[in-house]
Amino acid sequence: MTRARLTRIFLWIAILSWGIGLGAKVFDLVVLAPAWGASPPSSLALYPYGRHWPINPGNFFQPLSAIILLASLAALTAGWKTAADYRRWLLFPVLAFAVIWILTPTVFWPIINDLYAVASGKVVRSEADLAQLVRRWFLLDSIRVALILIGFVSSVRAISIPFAHRHQPDRLQQPDDGRIYLSQ
Secondary structure (H helix, E strand, C coil): CCHHHHHHHHHHHHHHHHHHHHHHHHHHHHHHHHHHCCCCCHHHHHCCCCCCCCCCHHHHHHHHHHHHHHHHHHHHHHCCCECHHHHHHHHHHHHHHHHHHHHHHHHHHHHHHHHHHHHCCCCCCCHHHHHHHHHHHHHHHHHHHHHHHHHHHHHHHHHHCCCCECCCHHHEECCCCCCCEECC
């Protein structure tokens, strides 16, 4: 199987995975989060963690993230020997994913834990402090959605342009007219 074909296969898997992740995060940010963040602490009864919910969102996003990571890295690896203009479209999703993976355990998980502690009644926080925490979540989660959008759009862009083989410098000829022509 050629590198071009492998790259395209992995890009399709990445596009489908990024698209599912983007749709899920937009739904979370537009439908679920406004419900649990409407008027904390009472609205935190709708927070999608704990025994009230049939599934922990992490049980959905973690396996999906693994697929996104593997497909994006595989597409980058298979397409590594392409021209730089093409390769950057393969690199953007990996970089976006790296930022998401750094932010999720270091920034998002502590906020999730704080909100869950208030929602479950283990911790009491002032309404002002809680409102600030919810606003922080919305801002940071919007950034995460933007990073997911970058991964998705970059993958779509990579598959929508022709596979760009890297040209070897010795294949270039310099005729007398000053223009560069590829040798046949």
